Amino acid sequence: MKSMPDSWRRETKPHKFCPGCGHGLVLKALGMAMDRLKIADRTVFGVDIGCSLLAWDFFNADTIQTHHGRTVPVIIGAKRARPNLVGIAYMGDGGGYAIGSQHLINATMRNDRILIIIVNNTIYAMTGGQMAPTTLKGQKTETSSRGRDPKYEGFPLRGPEMVASFAPEGAYVARGSVSHVQRLARYLERGLENQLQDRGISVVEALSTCPTNWRTNAEDTWKFLEKEMTDYYPVGELVSPFKRDTQKEAADLETCH
Amino acid sequence: MKSMPDSWRRETKPHKFCPGCGHGLVLKALGMAMDRLKIADRTVFGVDIGCSLLAWDFFNADTIQTHHGRTVPVIIGAKRARPNLVGIAYMGDGGGYAIGSQHLINATMRNDRILIIIVNNTIYAMTGGQMAPTTLKGQKTETSSRGRDPKYEGFPLRGPEMVASFAPEGAYVARGSVSHVQRLARYLERGLENQLQDRGISVVEALSTCPTNWRTNAEDTWKFLEKEMTDYYPVGELVSPFKRDTQKEAADLETCH
Amino acid sequence: MKLATKRIAMGGEGGQGVQSAADILAEAAYEEGKEALYIPNFGIEQRGGVSLAFVQIGDEPAGSPKFKQADFVVALSGRSLERLIGFLWEDTIILYDSAWLAPPTVSDQVVGWQSYDTTAPDFFAERGVTDRRQKFPEIKQKVKNIFALPASEIAMEKLHPRVSNVIILGATARLTGVVQLESIKKALENRLASKIKRDPNLKILNFNALELGWEAGERMLKSPAYSAAT
Amino acid sequence: MKLATKRIAMGGEGGQGVQSAADILAEAAYEEGKEALYIPNFGIEQRGGVSLAFVQIGDEPAGSPKFKQADFVVALSGRSLERLIGFLWEDTIILYDSAWLAPPTVSDQVVGWQSYDTTAPDFFAERGVTDRRQKFPEIKQKVKNIFALPASEIAMEKLHPRVSNVIILGATARLTGVVQLESIKKALENRLASKIKRDPNLKILNFNALELGWEAGERMLKSPAYSAAT
Amino acid sequence: MISKLETKKDEYPRPVEGERQAFMYGNEVVVWAALAAGAECLYGYPITPQNEVMHYWSRLAPDYGGKFLQTEDELSAGFATLGGIMAGARCFSATAGPGTILFQEPLAMAEMMRIPIVLVVQQRGGPSTATVIYSQQEVFLTIFGGNGEGLRIVYSPGSHQEMYDYTLKAFDVAWKHRFPTLVLGDGYQAKMRERVLLYDPAARGMEIEPTVPFVGLPGVPGVDREPAHWRNAFSVEEELYEELEPIINDYYRIAPSLMEKEEGYLDGAELILTGHGIVGRAVRTAVKELREEGFPVGFFRPLTLRPFPGKDLIRILDDCPRLLVVESAQGQLAKLIRISIGGELDHRVQMYPYFRPGLGISAEELVEEAKAILNGKREQKQEKEFSMSML
Amino acid sequence: MISKLETKKDEYPRPVEGERQAFMYGNEVVVWAALAAGAECLYGYPITPQNEVMHYWSRLAPDYGGKFLQTEDELSAGFATLGGIMAGARCFSATAGPGTILFQEPLAMAEMMRIPIVLVVQQRGGPSTATVIYSQQEVFLTIFGGNGEGLRIVYSPGSHQEMYDYTLKAFDVAWKHRFPTLVLGDGYQAKMRERVLLYDPAARGMEIEPTVPFVGLPGVPGVDREPAHWRNAFSVEEELYEELEPIINDYYRIAPSLMEKEEGYLDGAELILTGHGIVGRAVRTAVKELREEGFPVGFFRPLTLRPFPGKDLIRILDDCPRLLVVESAQGQLAKLIRISIGGELDHRVQMYPYFRPGLGISAEELVEEAKAILNGKREQKQEKEFSMSML
Amino acid sequence: MSITFTKNKWEGPKGVFIVSPDLCKGCGLCIEKCPSQVIDWTKETGIYGTPIVGAKRIDRCTACSICVLVCPDAAIDVEKNKM
């Protein structure tokens, strides 16, 4: 197994994420998918504002660091102008479900041929740990110091489920987790394949970690991700235009962590 | 039967909508609901930019005409500041599902205690008939002169279904039509009751007419609404925190048109 | 102020076809090699209320799309004439449809008025001649002349209610003297091209209306109906 | 330029506690009735990279939060000292942790550096003393004095690795002469109040560290380790 | 690997062949100019009075290989336009009023990253929703609306012909200098109909700077070439300053070559009238009229509002220190003028305001106003009003 | 029917009793000032460097009956704030950088409808995302960012004490005059920690204008009273003009009473230094230092950027026609100055730029710069640079 | 409420059909929806200068009030006869 996907740019490593940050793992999964499909040379990788911006020089792939919540339109604009490009819009849960949610909704409706990756770390990480749409019930953040209260702040948003509810034909929607990097890589690969085959939009949420703002050690980081988050946010494919290959899936499950 | 609900402001009638405009009927249904609940005196009625702005002086109720897509936050701001007010956010499908969709999504997630009314006329009416998220497949508009093509513009958005997919406990979601004014009035009344009982958000879409931009005569206006639109946009309650009173419903159906 | 450029302000109810009349007039002038400028007055509403149009025709490009004083004011309804009163000056010639519609007054603190491209879809009810004529609005300004033409009645009786605006257009063209009959026919045909293709009678109908109007204008020029009123 | 206000620039790796040390120093001065201003240097990243803090203490409010020349430069790591070289002038006194961490250089065309509030959560791995010391960065500027204090080693051996920043703080306070030991103890206690409640030993531990540093500062003042180097 | 840019195919006809006279609406003129300049994509969101730009484009452009997308809002329209441009396509958009506000976010990004976006702004009344008709109230927004230094190029045409000329030019200038370039029209220009001469720029020997992709370049990144890594976020002050300084320097280096203006009847003028856009046209007409009547007036009409041709105005005011500033706004042009001349003259300038925010202005009323000034009927009060608006 | 306004109950403690010395972060100062002014709701969206305003408020405010909502973006934050204010609550928000851009849409609505919104802007580097740290590049955005005439009141404090004073005052002024009122800080002020004296305005006899609801008024609308019908859209030009004129007149009527500035060491000054906000503080310190060294310099520090205290500056420049303009932006303050003085003086003013977009400025460097000017080392090139930036 | 609108009335066996020319904009929606084909255009014009409706075949009117419900301008009233 390669520790570093070929599409990673070694010159810019170590990357700029904190110790233990899940972004590194999501990008590892993405790198694996890009390696497998050999598309780094025609990819436009768009990163949002949020910790995802730290990936502006992450890949050996042309990259645009955009504005908070605006990566989806930037990538759509590029993709529609030059359909042979592979468009990837990479963002946090704040960028995807709060300030950029109109773009997510309307891109899904239009079935834009891009891959949207939303990193769900239940928090606004870059700005120092405020509540996100994905913050869990009772979870304490800088702007929910008494814990998120559903009465005033609502229940956490399950983004892929929402997208799936009206995802058009040809769309691919899944939720992976950095605690299963290979499975996440598979989802991302399918999302990209879907785009390569001009079928429809792909939206993949990745459950991720933010030890810095969670203030967790390694043990609690994994626990929060694998227990609390995964309980509320089930991992799996929600909508897929691919024929299910159950054998392959079983094999996946074995090798996935 | 009263032709004009008490909550309508007679001084400003005839209203400013075109001949045959469905907005008048949605507002009639809303007026009926307000009359029944006797809440005109503590209502804040917010109207969007879009033809809904023409209702800025429509009711004997305090009204704020806001910006395009921004009526939801304005009403939320008022409601949270003074919870005893009854907040109604009235807008078009452009305001609700395009430029303001982030507010719709996040208000739903937070379960804000307001009633959102989205008038679906499959078009941007006020600006002269451009495509809306709700424009039907193949429908010709000023910006889809060859008819809406799902390959490039996607399939029409079913808003209430999307909202329902993640509507929290206590939410009320329905789709009515101006071809059934009384049933629409009932939905709006339930949406308001839901707010009065502090249960959750209410989102009611109203299928409506726009003979001016559809360029239809009375007959075709009804036909487009009742056949084309209703085929794709089924009318009914999607999510309701109310116990179903089947007797009452049956009675409704009889009197509804 | 007297200018070489002719300034024409037209008004009517939304759906009376004021905008197309004005636009065709300008286009005809352009086709003749004149400098023409047409601009609609448009507001927030799609339909309803008063519809105003402004045309300037001359040898030099117009200085600004709108103007303060009109050389010609053409009114197809009472309400619209009220809105045009501010444009009157001592040299204004007024032409109005003396078979007015007479709507009751609408509260005017409304979001406004008016309407761009407000020709009603064909499918709406045909506009008829009303039984109640609105009285002529009070004009406190000295003007040069006021001409009456019962265009709607003529249209109704001799042609078709839809073409009353074309009759007015014909009269306006003649009265203002800014274009030839032929040019305006050409512009009209241009504009209706696709419709005429479907229904060739349309051309005849419209040309007839134009000619009726043109002739009426001719007669007016010969025997001014009113002299400058106060 | 010589000013009445003392300008102190501190730097270290994110997580070394530079910000709290600087903040406590400023607060202590404030408590003594002095005019104090503390400002962190913060960038886009949450953690990682160099963490800088600026403190000014005097009798008059500071003119601007940042300054061009520091009277004291306190460096807890080699990389941070490199970032502080621009602040040196002939009157600068440098104090550094001579048990440096020696990270390999990171490419600097990164989105930047730095970090606000970067104290690592308690839960991260404890920071140890490295085997590889980074060589002192090349300083081309004449400075007044350079003092070495192996704070990390002292902390590790005598107290606890976490308090090396407090040892440095003690030494800085003494060297700069801007505050009394008592004031800084009070400020430290203030800041740790809630933690001390949970674990009263923390207070003793930190006070000990402070005193160790203070005494080291005392000794330095008596026998300057280096004289102005080029 | 992408073998070649998928730009517009050669099989498409040229939108404008040679020269063609037409009687057109302003929004239509914009579309023909964009087509003639080789524009490939319009991503936009409807707003009156620019809607017809989208209507005409979505109808016409496909015949010339152009693409269209109606987005969910102006933020999306603006950022999609940036994405399209960075992919190497000649993209533009059009907006107005509250839409111009939202466009400031993508414009700010374009300013930082030197993305050659072309935006047509058809001003409407403001502030807020106001009217859908007309004003000149988006001048400051268009120039300085972002969180930066207004490193933009702004043209203010006054006729359909200029609208055509400057929209064409905007594409050239934007791609040549890589600054956001805006064409500032208004509702009158958008909706009025008048003569225009369309021409194929190539037929006139005009070259329009070709587009160059920022991303999706040929070759395997990391193997054949460095990957293109574009960003607008920086961590420390100094880093930003280093990035920004050359951009600012570039801007001011090219500025002198960009400034355009029209002036006339300056000889012996005792009063200068100035106005931009459609108002500049009324100003010119009024001055001509006044001169014909023997009044000593001249005019100055800036065609670029940014950079502002202030040096020319200073020269003019050096000779004639009386200025009537005419605009359908409360002193926005006046402020641009004062920015240019402030402290640069060794005498006072008597400035007279003719500020009509949101209102159209006719040549006739300017003739009267100028006469009133020349006849000494507009002193104290007017000047005070002017100074007041400059606070 | 609503019997009474559900405003803050009397049972809540006063946030600040009497007076209290504190050593605080700037964002914390903002929150205490808002609480002391009786603010009831903060609806906001996180952005560095103002995040802690939201952190402190969401923690502290509930104890004083305050409410908090983190919205989905700045558009929502701004419009929710308008909704809360119209419901009669004292609401405010805080933002920065790209957030300040998005806030222009609600601010434009507030300008048209006279909604007394208070917004704290903590400037960061620009344009675009740039840095999260510091700049003075949001001056024009804050003043003129909407699609209108900039009918706003903008304070630029330079210390925590002024931050407290002017944030308090902002609420009073906003509700008294019904114009959007902004407090323009920056990342340094937001994140630095220094002394401040908090006080209860009531204890000092300061009255803060009470809030009045726009909607949800007592009585049955249409029966006991007219319904409140609020709008910002108008159909014809004249209607807008009629609506706008009294607003503009009101603004300029109150403007003279709003302007604030600090000046010093003007006697015999041969060079005036000017700067606002945190830079104004460096300017003052530098001038003091220079005077102590015997250099003839004075300073002018505008505290209101809008309306700008230009009359005072004209008076100063009348005596001393040399001005060093210092700012962490490329001439935004300089432009405000030129707007004020343009054409008003009967002599030239020598203007020297000290423009450092996005960079902090220390007193030390200003001392050096001023000396260089006084020693004649900064003539041609500098002045040219200045004029260039004014185009 | 002091605001009144002009009224055109047709009295029929089941009730009175009332149209207000001040309100009717002539959209024709009611014509289509009347189950008994009672309503049709009249020669009179209303507020928009367009023809307005009347109860051409009032005898057929069942006073079902569907027309009242579907008029977007609240221009129709139907007073049921007491039976």
Next chain:
Amino acid sequence: MSITFTKNKWEGPKGVFIVSPDLCKGCGLCIEKCPSQVIDWTKETGIYGTPIVGAKRIDRCTACSICVLVCPDAAIDVEKNKM
């Protein structure tokens, strides 16, 4: 690729465990995930000045590569012995 990172190696029965001090930020995620408790902290510090990991109990290492997969910084390599 000319970019190389320093490597600390531990050779075990099933394979070689390699950590790069240039990459390891000391997050500890790998320690938690190693099913055989092979990994632990060392005395050495890495790029962030924080302690980095090593294969304290290399004998137990099954060369399963889970650690390789979970390291967000790609700081671990495991070379399986050929068998």
